[in-house]
Amino acid sequence: MAKTPAATVEVGTREVRVSSPDRVVYEATSATPAITKLEVCRYFAAVGDALMRVVGERPTAMERWPDGWREGMRLAVGPQDRDADGFYQKRLPRGAPDFVETVRIAFPSGRTADELCPTEPAALVWAGHMGALTFHPWPVRRPDVDHPDELRLDLDPQPGTGFADAQRVADVTRELLEELGLRGYPKTSGNRGVHIFVRIQPNWTFDEVRHAAIGLGRELERRDGGVTTAWWKEERGSRLFLDYNQNLRDRTIASAWSLRARPGAPVSTPMTWAGLAEVGDPRDFNLTTVPDYLADGDPWADMDDRAYSIEPLLRLWEELPGGELNWPPDYPKQPGEPPRVQPSKKVAEHWDSDGNRIEQ
16 A cells, blocks of 8 residues: 655744655544544644743643554553553654754753753654654743742542542532642643642742642641542552642643543543633544634633732742652752651651661
């Protein structure tokens, strides 16, 4: 069979080449037809302006699925996981067009990388041509990549909970933020969860923003028994986990307007608070429906109109009991951090008061 010629997608004044345009990226479902690579690229062009408002000038990792996505495919969990079907591209691959820009970022290990830094929608369409479905931007913008300008609240349903629980807790979060003089912007995760972003003044470190998220999470735990900040899964039960560590350096959340690697090409979709409360099934917001939804207006269009102080949240961190919580395992052990061992496996006499294992 002859190979299908490359196609082009017009994005502003540019034409972006798309190879293998008829490659099926998402198989058909009962609700959506099969979706090709060309349709993915056209989607990114259609939502390009809104997508640029959330990823523009930000270091952005690409979640790439070069052969498309199918049920059962697996995302790589590390650079040595070479048998996976999808992977995170944190360094811009060679051969990118001149209009695709980068910014240098440093990982917790001290290593650096020149990561995609979108400056125009054409860069996002090019990423789609490279198999990217989901964009994972840092909460910083160049030239200052060490001070976040976003607080990100990830309400992650655990077994026994679902999207309706995330909607309820999101509304409790809205009330708390408003009491503290802050405004949150919600979106579906593209799966069962809800993400809430708060634009903040870039005056704090990643660690301070993480503490702000912990403070908010602890107040949510006081107000709603269905919320937890417990790091260990065995302690979470049937509660929503507020993943405070998503605010650390090199931790990212799927961007607004990104596609997700799930059946039906769902989109992580920005909402008004009233709109979020009315959503019955977040899968209704997908590649085929979101362009028309966006045509009625971007719910996040005014997000950059005001940046907030996180001082009210840092006061919660300082005043509410609980102390320090665990960092992810790829971070160095931190002062005051609890032991990095599952509570069910911890033997008290094997640990000192600082949470360090005592050699036996």
